[in-house]
Amino acid sequence: MDRQIHFSDKQLLAAIKLGNTDAFSLIFRKYSGPLYNIALKYTCNEKDAEEIVKEVFSSVWLNRNNLNQNLAIIPYLTKMGKHLIFNKIKKRLFHTVHKNYFISSINIEKFQTDETVFLDELENLINEEVKIFPPIRREIYELSREQGLTTREIANKLNLTTRTVENHINKALKLLRRRLENSCYTS
Numbered sequence: 001m002d003r004q005i006h007f008s009d010k011q012l013l014a015a016i017k018l019g020n021t022d023a024f025s026l027i028f029r030k031y032s033g034p035l036y037n038i039a040l041k042y043t044c045n046e047k048d049a050e051e052i053v054k055e056v057f058s059s060v061w062l063n064r065n066n067l068n069q070n071l072a073i074i075p076y077l078t079k080m081g082k083h084l085i086f087n088k089i090k091k092r093l094f095h096t097v098h099k100n101y102f103i104s105s106i107n108i109e110k111f112q113t114d115e116t117v118f119l120d121e122l123e124n125l126i127n128e129e130v131k132i133f134p135p136i137r138r139e140i141y142e143l144s145r146e147q148g149l150t151t152r153e154i155a156n157k158l159n160l161t162t163r164t165v166e167n168h169i170n171k172a173l174k175l176l177r178r179r180l181e182n183s184c185y186t187s
Helices: 009-017 021-043 046-062 073-105 113-131 135-146 151-158 162-181
Strands: none
Touching: 009 021, 009 073, 021 046, 021 073, 046 073, 113 135, 113 162, 135 151, 135 162, 151 162
């Protein structure tokens, strides 16, 4: 005979705080659906909604030692989710505005073939330099420059301190500047 035991959120949070993966799975199964629906409502994108759910629950697990077992879980998860949603929307808007400004500020017809070649070669040079970075520095650089993540977001994602992330970004940029200064691409 199957007997289902029901635990309160408070009991589940206490168990999660102690590292209980079964309790974490129960909380995930119970609240990932509603959180996904909220994320989907705001982002209108299934992939983004899934990503937000994963980030929220990853954060809960990674920060389980600091969990307050007396908190109401759905408002807590919703608040975390909305924070990530608004950051994602803000980044998307930021990139769109800058892209549109760049496109409107140049006249594509005036771009000469040699300028296009120059930009392609410069991009290739940077990509080649990034390939030889140590793996963690390359990952941090790509998350920062290609995906537009903030230092804090990278630190959380890679379980590093923000200072470590800042150091890797600074070293990467310094090395790229030095390599570009030594190349024929400086004016």
